[in-house]
Structures are given as C-alpha cells and as structure tokens.
Amino acid sequence: xxxxxxxxxxxxxxxxxxxxxxxxxxxxxxxxxxxxxxxxxxxxxxxxxxxxxxxxxxxxxxxxxxxxxxxxxxxxxxxxxxxxxxxxxxxxxxxxxxxxxxxxxxxxxxxxxxxxxxxxxxxxxxxxxxxxxxxxxxxxxxxxxxxxxxxxxxxxxxxxxxxxxxxxxxxxxxxxxxxxxxxxxxxxxxxxxxxxxxxxxxxxxxxxxxxxxxxxxxxxxxxxxxxxxxxxxxxxxxxxxxxxxxxxxxxxxxxxxxxxxxxxxxxxxxxxxxxxxxxxxxxxxxxxxxxxxxxxxxxxxxxxxxxxxxxxxxxxxxxxxxxxxxxxxxxxxxxxxxxxxxxxxxxxxxxxxxxxxxxxxxxxxxxxxxxxxxxxxxxxxxxxxxxxxxxxxxxxxxxxxxxxxxxxxxxxxxxxxxxxxxxxxxxxxxxxxxxxxxxxxxxxxxxxxxxxxxxxxxxxxxxxxxxxxxxxxxxxxxxxxxxxxxxxxxxxxxxxxxxxxxxxxxxxxxxxxxxx
Amino acid sequence: xxxxxxxxxxxxxxxxxxxxxxxxxxxxxxxxxxxxxxxxxxxxxxxxxxxxxxxxxxxxxxxxxxxxxxxxxxxxxxxxxxxxxxxxxxxxxxxxxxxxxxxxxxxxxxxxxxxxxxxxxxxxxxxxxxxxxxxxxxxxxxxxxxxxxxxxxxxxxxxxxxxxxxxxxxxxxxxxxxxxxxxxxxxxxxxxxxxxxxxxxxxxxxxxxxxxxxxxxxxxxxxxxxxxxxxxxxxxxxxxxxxxxxxxxxxxxxxxxxxxxxxxxxxxxxxxxxxxxxxxxxxxxxxxxxxxxxxxxxxxxxxxxxxxxxxxxxxxxxxxxxxxxxxxxxxxxxxxxxxxxxxxxxxxxxxxxxxxxxxxxxxxxxxxxx
Numbered sequence: 001x002x003x004x005x006x007x008x009x010x011x012x013x014x015x016x017x018x019x020x021x022x023x024x025x026x027x028x029x030x031x032x033x034x035x036x037x038x039x040x041x042x043x044x045x046x047x048x049x050x051x052x053x054x055x056x057x058x059x060x061x062x063x064x065x066x067x068x069x070x071x072x073x074x075x076x077x078x079x080x081x082x083x084x085x086x087x088x089x090x091x092x093x094x095x096x097x098x099x100x101x102x103x104x105x106x107x108x109x110x111x112x113x114x115x116x117x118x119x120x121x122x123x124x125x126x127x128x129x130x131x132x133x134x135x136x137x138x139x140x141x142x143x144x145x146x147x148x149x150x151x152x153x154x155x156x157x158x159x160x161x162x163x164x165x166x167x168x169x170x171x172x173x174x175x176x177x178x179x180x181x182x183x184x185x186x187x188x189x190x191x192x193x194x195x196x197x198x199x200x201x202x203x204x205x206x207x208x209x210x211x212x213x214x215x216x217x218x219x220x221x222x223x224x225x226x227x228x229x230x231x232x233x234x235x236x237x238x239x240x241x242x243x244x245x246x247x248x249x250x251x252x253x254x255x256x257x258x259x260x261x262x263x264x265x266x267x268x269x270x271x272x273x274x275x276x277x278x279x280x281x282x283x284x285x286x287x288x289x290x291x292x293x294x295x296x297x298x299x300x301x302x303x304x305x306x307x308x309x310x311x312x313x314x315x316x317x318x319x320x321x322x323x324x325x326x327x328x329x330x331x332x333x334x335x336x337x338x339x340x341x342x343x344x345x346x347x348x349x350x351x352x353x354x355x356x357x358x359x360x361x362x363x364x365x366x367x368x369x370x371x372x373x374x375x376x377x378x379x380x381x382x383x384x385x386x387x388x389x390x391x392x393x394x395x396x397x398x399x400x401x402x403x404x405x406x407x408x409x410x411x412x413x414x415x416x417x418x419x420x421x422x423x424x425x426x427x428x429x430x431x432x433x434x435x436x437x438x439x440x441x442x443x444x445x446x447x448x449x450x451x452x453x454x455x456x457x458x459x460x461x462x463x464x465x466x467x468x469x470x471x472x473x474x475x476x477x478x479x480x481x482x483x484x485x486x487x488x489x490x491x492x493x494x495x496x497x498x499x500x501x502x503x504x505x506x507x508x509x510x511x512x513x514x515x516x
Numbered sequence: 517x518x519x520x521x522x523x524x525x526x527x528x529x530x531x532x533x534x535x536x537x538x539x540x541x542x543x544x545x546x547x548x549x550x551x552x553x554x555x556x557x558x559x560x561x562x563x564x565x566x567x568x569x570x571x572x573x574x575x576x577x578x579x580x581x582x583x584x585x586x587x588x589x590x591x592x593x594x595x596x597x598x599x600x601x602x603x604x605x606x607x608x609x610x611x612x613x614x615x616x617x618x619x620x621x622x623x624x625x626x627x628x629x630x631x632x633x634x635x636x637x638x639x640x641x642x643x644x645x646x647x648x649x650x651x652x653x654x655x656x657x658x659x660x661x662x663x664x665x666x667x668x669x670x671x672x673x674x675x676x677x678x679x680x681x682x683x684x685x686x687x688x689x690x691x692x693x694x695x696x697x698x699x700x701x702x703x704x705x706x707x708x709x710x711x712x713x714x715x716x717x718x719x720x721x722x723x724x725x726x727x728x729x730x731x732x733x734x735x736x737x738x739x740x741x742x743x744x745x746x747x748x749x750x751x752x753x754x755x756x757x758x759x760x761x762x763x764x765x766x767x768x769x770x771x772x773x774x775x776x777x778x779x780x781x782x783x784x785x786x787x788x789x790x791x792x793x794x795x796x797x798x799x800x801x802x803x804x805x806x807x808x809x810x811x812x813x814x815x816x817x818x819x820x821x822x823x824x825x826x827x828x829x830x831x832x833x834x835x836x837x838x839x840x841x842x843x844x845x846x847x848x849x850x851x852x853x854x855x856x857x858x859x860x861x862x863x864x865x866x867x868x869x870x871x872x873x874x875x876x877x878x879x880x881x882x883x884x885x886x
Binding site: 050107318340342349350355356357358359360361362364370371373375376377378379380381382424428 | 533623641708710713716717720721723724725726727728729730731788789848
C-alpha cells in the first residue's frame with residue numbers, strides 16, 4: 001500500500017480528503033469529479049436534491065461502492081476501500097436512517113458487538129455490559145444495557161449506534177438522515193451528543209433534508225447538484241436562500257405561485273366524483289364520509305397514525321371496509337380491489353414508495369406504462385411506439401431525471417421515483433387521483449414539480465385527495481381539508497378560512513368551532 | 517464488445533461453449549453428425565433429443581420462478597402423466613391406433629394441467645408458500661401414479677406412442693420439434709403479449725403490482741398451470757422413451773435439474789426478470805454435462821460428484837463477484853506493469869504477472885454490494 005505523507009499540516013489538517021471522485025452506474029454518472037474534505041472537530045453537512053449524489057458519495061466513503069476514478073485519503077493515508085470493513089478499520093463509522101443494529105440483541109451486546117472483552121472462559125458478559133454502560137454514559141445515556149434494543153425508541157437506538165461507532169474508535173462519524181423519525185426533544189438530545197463528539201475532535205458528516213437542523217448543527221456545508229460539486233461553504237456565510245438556490249440551481253418562488261391556484265371556487269352542487277359514506281373498518285377506522293368534487297383537491301391532515309392512510313386505502317379497495325359504501329359519479333361502486341377502483345378511473349399512489357410503488361428492476365418506461373398495461377390486461381400489449389410516446393411525454397412533463405426511459409427505476413433517486421409513479425397514474429387518465437405522502441423524503445425541486453403538476457391538473461378538472469405530513473403543502477394545494485385524529489375524521493375545513501396555526505390547533509385539540 | 521460482455525446471456529453462453537469445446541477437444545467426434553437411413557446421428561443430436569423433457573419442465577419452472585415461486589412437483593407430475601397415458605393405451609384393444617394415442621396424450625396433459633391448477637390454487641389463492649404447496653404434490657404425486665397403474669410398471673407396445681420420443685422427422689428427432697414448439701409458444705406468449713412483463717412486475721414487487729391493478733393472482737396461478745401442463749408433456753416424452761410408466765423413476769430429481777437450468781440461464785431465484793433464452797442455454801448446458809459424464813465413462817458412483825464439480829465451475833464462471841475479482845486482479849497486475857509502453861493489455865499483464873510479488877494485493881478488488 002502506498003503511503004503518502006502529508007506535509008506537516010496546520011491544525012486544520014483534514015481527516016478525510018476525497019479527490020476527483022467519479023462513480024458510474026449503468027446509464028448514469030452518479031458522481032462526476034467530486035472533491036470533498038472533512039476536518040476533525042467539525043460538523044459538515046452534505047446538501048443536495050435527491051439524485052444529487054449525496055448517498056453515492058457517502059457510500060464511496062464507507063466502502064459500499066467502489067469508485068471508478070479519484071482518490072480517498074484518510075488521515076493522510078491513501079485508501080482503497082474494498083468493503084465496509086475497510087472503511088471501518090480506517091475509522092469511518094456510519095449511522096443510517098434505519099438503524100443497522102441487531103434489534104433482538106441487548107443494548108450492551110450491540111454496543112460491544114465484535115469487541116467483547118474476554119476472560120479465560122470466553123466472553124466476560126459482566127465486563128461487556130459495564131463497558132457498554134460506560135460508552136453510553138459518554139453520550140449522556142443511562143439505560144439498562146441488558147434490555148433488548150428493539151424495546152427502545154428509534155432515537156435511543158441511534159444513540160446506541162453512535163456509541164457503537166465510538167467503540168470502534170471512529171474518527172469520522174457519518175449520520176445519514178438521523179433525524180427523520182425523531183421528535184423535537186430527541187433531536188435536541190442527538191444534537192447535544194453530536195456537539196460533544198465534535199468537541200472531542202470527531203469529524204461528523206451530517207445529512208438531512210431539514211434545513212433548520214442543518215443550520216443549527218453544522219459548521220460547514222458541501223453542496224452537490226446532479227453528481228457535480230457546487231462548492232463548500234461556511235454555514236455562517238451562507239444565507240438559506242442562497243443555499244437552496246445552489247442546491248436546486250433555480251430560484252424557488254414557484255411554490256408560492258402554486259398557492260394562488262388553489263384559491264378557486266369549486267362547484268359543490270354537482271354530483272361528486274367520489275362519495276364515500278360511513279366507510280370504515282373495525283379497529284382500523286371509525287366510519288367516515290368523504291366527498292370529492294370535480295377539479296377539487298381534498299387534503300387530509302393529521303398526524304402519522306391518525307387514520308389518514310387507512311381512510312384512503314379503504315376507499316381505494318386496497319383494504320376491505322366492513323362498513324359504508326362508495327359512489328363514483330353518483331353510481332354505487334363496489335371497490336373491493338385496486339382493479340375495480342382503477343376501472344372506475346381512480347388512482348392511488350401509496351405512501352410506501354419502495355414496497356408498494358416502484359417496481360425497482362423494471363425500467364422507467366415499464367414502470368410508467370404498468371398502470372395502463374394492467375388495465376388493458378396481458379393480452380393486449382402496449383406497442384413500443386405507443387409506449388414511447390406516453391413515456392417521453394411524462395418524462396418531459398414531470399422532468400424525470402435522468403431522462404432515460406431505459407434506466408432501471410430502482411436506480412433513480414426518491415424524488416424521481418415519485419415522479420415516475422405519478423406518471424404511471426396520470427397515464428391511466430384518472431378522474432380522481434389519491435396521493436398519499438407523494439412528497440415525503442424528496443427534495444425541494446421535485447416537491448415543487450409534483451405540487452405544480454397536481455395544481456395544474458386539478459385546474460383542468462382532475463380531482464385529487466392529497467395526504468401530507470407537511471401541512472403547508474396541504475393548505476397550499478387543497479380547497480378543503482379533512483382533519484383526522486386517532487383513527488377518526490374529526491372535521492372538515494375550508495382551506496381559505498384557516499391558516500397553518502389554526503390547522504395545527506385543530507389537529508391537536510379539535511376546536512369544532514372552526515369547522516367549515 | 518462491452519455490450520457483448522455485459523449482456524446477460526453472455527456468461528451462460530460462455531459456459532455452454534466452454535463445455536462443448538472441452539468435449540470436442542477430448543473427443544473430436546463430438547460435433548460430427550452422420551446421416552443413416554434418413555436419421556441424423558451424433559452426440560449433438562442425442563443432446564437435442566434427450567434434453568426435451570428437461571426443456572419442457574425448465575420452461576415451466578422459469579415462469580414459476582419469475583413469480584417468486586418454485587414448483588417441486590414437476591417430476592411427480594411427469595410420473596402421473598405417463599401413468600395416465602400408458603394406462604389408457606394399455607386398456608385399449610387397439611394400442612397402435614393413432615386416435616387412441618392422441619386421446620391418451622390429451623387426457624394425460626389435461627390431468628397434469630389440473631395438478632398445476634391445484635398447485636396454483638394453493639399458492640395464489642390460499643397463499644401457501646410455494647415450496648410447501650408444491651411439496652405436497654411432489655410427495656403425493658408418485659403415489660397417485662402408482663394408484664393409476666395399480667402398483668405395476670405398465671408397459672405397452674404402441675408405435676405412434678413410441679414415435680413421440682424415438683421417432684424422426686426430416687432427420688431430426690420428433691422430441692426436438694416438441695422442444696422447439698414449446699420454446700416458441702412460451703416465448704411468443706410471454707414476450708408478444710404483456711404477460712412477460714406483468715409476470716416480472718409481480719415477481720419483483722407483488723404489492724406494488726397489485727396496487728397498480730395487475731391481476732397478480734391470475735398471473736401467478738397461470739404460471740403453475742403452465743408448469744403442470746409442460747411437465748405433463750415431458751412425462752409423455754419420458755414414458756415414450758422407455759415405453760413404460762415407471763412411477764418411481766419418471767422425472768426423478770428433474771425439478772432440481774430444472775431449477776438449476778433456470779438459474780444457469782441467469783434467472784434469479786428471487787423472482788422477477790426471467791430469460792427464456794437463458795433457460796434454453798441452461799438446459800443444453802446440463803444435458804451436455806450429462807452426456808459428457810456418459811461419454812467419459814465416469815463410474816456411476818462418481819458421477820454425482822463429477823456433476824456437482826462441473827456445476828460449481830459453471831456457476832463460478834457466471835458469478836459476478838468472480839468477474840469483478842478477476843477484473844481487478846488484471847487491473848492491479850496491469851498497474852504494476854504500468855511503466856511498460858504500449859497499449860496491449862495482455863502483454864502488460866504478462867510482464868507484470870511474472871514480475872509481481874504478493875504485493876498485487878486483493879485490496880484492489882472492487883466490491884460493489886448494491
């Protein structure tokens with residue numbers, strides 16, 4: 001192995017230097033000549049839209065992907081990682097969004113896994129747990145090390161993962177979307193730990209979609225766009241607007257333009273496109289009514305687990321209701337399976353993109369036409385020429401990137417996968433489209449694209465049910481908002497008459513006085 | 517060139533060609549085909565003829581595997597099919613009548629189709645795991661076959677039936693035509709309609725396909741029905757070859773060879789993307805291997821070990837990790853000899869290879885665990 005000795009450095013000598021990193025996937029240049037520098041004792045955020053190359057860069061640094069070009073230097077030593085074990089040996093540890101620990105082992109076992117102190121009779125469990133407790137205490141965590149990991153919240157599990165990284169003597173800690181499932185208090189706790197580690201000289205690489213958190217915790221940011229390096233900046237010198245502009249490469253007042261479109265009057269005297277009366281299922285959802293009119297966007301607001309997903313799944317026939325009935329255009333409709341709903345020109349895009357949305361090993365084109373093909377049945381295959389027209393059309397309309405129909409859908413970023421799904425459903429020419437969390441975990445640019453498309457289509461007469469955890473989004477797009485709590489519909493609001501605070505209040509305490 | 521190497525049938529083909537090359541090298545007569553009394557003779561012709569039952573079964577298996585399933589009952593189905601056909605012919609006063617044989621074949625294939633339907637019902641409607649669902653018939657099927665033949669090995673004398681496996685048309689064995697027709701029908705139905713891509717969608721992501729409106733139950737069910745029917749035809753060919761319905765020996769272990777053929781052809785046992793052409797290549801690879809064993813005179817006791825060794829080598833030839841390791845080995849050798857002028861990689865590799873120590877480390881191995 002070649003060892004390049006750096007000239008005696010300043011105290012700011014980087015722990016990680018990546019130069020000219022290039023990674024190619026079939027059909028995509030995921031990273032194009034990217035430089036990245038990480039210094040000890042800093043929290044460094046990696047920013048970019050989905051598909052910008054953030055995860056790819058992290059995976060190059062953690063040895064998951066091999067690099068096609070470029071060099072990685074850790075602590076002045078040039079490295080070639082043949083696997084994650086190599087990266088770990090070099091002092092690089094990663095804590096992923098979905099914690100990658102052994103949920104069925106105890107906390108102590110997880111912390112010390114592979115580094116268990118031994119005595120003559122094998123592993124000395126007493127010492128294992130004592131050591132684990134010591135490491136956890138370093139992070140201000142006092143929990144029973146003999147308790148099962150899965151009995152703790154995701155936040156605690158993440159802390160456990162971090163202490164495990166410390167056991168491995170990590171000099172570089174990578175936190176990939178660590179806060180996406182944490183509540184405010186837990187985020188504070190995590191940040192306290194991060195700050196402590198930083199002060200002890202650990203280099204922390206932080207990735208998050210939450211701008212607030214990036215500004216709160218990081219010292220420096222590196223911005224990527226479309227696989228290329230845009231630049232490295234000190235957080236204190238970079239106003240938010242500028243950061244967002246660098247990430248998406250265009251000004252973003254487009255979201256505001258969308259909101260004006262939602263302020264339309266909807267004709268509610270006509271027959272509704274969809275009318276669900278008392279639809280429910282024991283133990284899942286109390287019976288609820290839903291009406292959706294022509295060209296209307298109905299938002300569903302509520303916390304996770306409030307029954308918003310359950311409601312639309314029952315309407316669509318993905319799950320079987322045990323009460324109530326559904327009318328489509330005034331006609332009673334038995335929607336007992338997705339097929340029936342699709343035949344009635346109702347489309348449903350699940351919140352679970354990976355498991356219930358994209359077919360990863362099929363191409364973008366095949367994914368887009370899947371809905372039409374399913375509706376036609378297997379005997380009448382969509383001709384290539386026909387497919388091409390549809391696919392090109394939607395790739396352009398929704399700005400799917402890369403604009404390559406033969407790309408495997410699984411290789412796309414989250415935002416682009418979501419666009420492909422939207423295309424699949426729009427291609428079936430629905431009267432009503434149900435979108436469950438279509439913008440979750442995707443970047444600002446793709447979010448704007450999707451919202452704009454929904455607003456545009458509803459103006460042309462498409463009806464939609466729009467579910468999102470981001471209430472601003474719901475208020476921006478919907479004319480009417482159904483509020484759910486504890487698996488029950490608690491009311492309906494006219495979105496022109498409420499603001500964000502009122503909506504939050506309603507979700508929290510259900511002030512009936514506001515009901516429209 | 518790059519496109520050629522990355523094509524997914526490239527390595528399966530390389531394995532087959534390598535096998536044929538080895539055979540030809542050790543036995544120059546391997547490729548020779550002679551004409552005697554209007555019939556073609558030669559090892560290749562034997563392979564074409566003998567591979568027919570496995571070909572049919574493997575085609576069905578490909579479809580089942582594409583739906584994330586597996587069909588262990590194909591061997592037993594073959595036994596049932598042969599038993600049904602021979603019992604009908606045996607019971608007939610005119611076993612040489614083509615209409616009797618035709619009836620026997622149609623009934624046998626229909627019975628197999630029913631068995632496939634049963635499997636499909638267990639899997640797609642009752643949601644039983646495919647390996648368990650088809651295990652039922654795998655164990656029970658041979659018993660059913662024995663019941664049909666009354667516990668005996670039924671033997672018949674029927675020229676039209678004998679023709680199925682042993683007859684020739686235009687010099688080629690009739691069984692080979694059956695293979696060709698089956699391949700063509702399966703390929704056309706899967707790829708000319710949308711059945712293939714819908715099957716793949718169901719295999720890759722059943723939930724997403726269901727929500728997208730794909731009739732996943734019907735597609736899965738259909739795959740098992742097709743597998744049953746194809747196994748039924750294979751059972752006809754097998755029993756015609758020995759002119760007997762041997763419930764215990766018919767199609768023994770063929771499910772395993774069929775799975776192997778499918779996998780050698782590049783279709784993943786995880787379901788999803790499948791390749792008919794790959795399966796065809798896989799079947800020929802296995803049949804060539806079997807014929808190699810016979811020809812080399814490997815003693816029967818040693819032949820399973822020989823077979824296993826050959827299979828391991830073939831699988832390694834196709835392994836992506838092995839390719840990657842080989843590629844990076846070549847690269848590291850090349851970079852060691854990097855100072856050498858000229859672009860000829862092989863020259864450089866040779867130079868570096870001779871001069872390199874253990875320093876050409878495996879650390880250069882490229883691992884992409886995606």
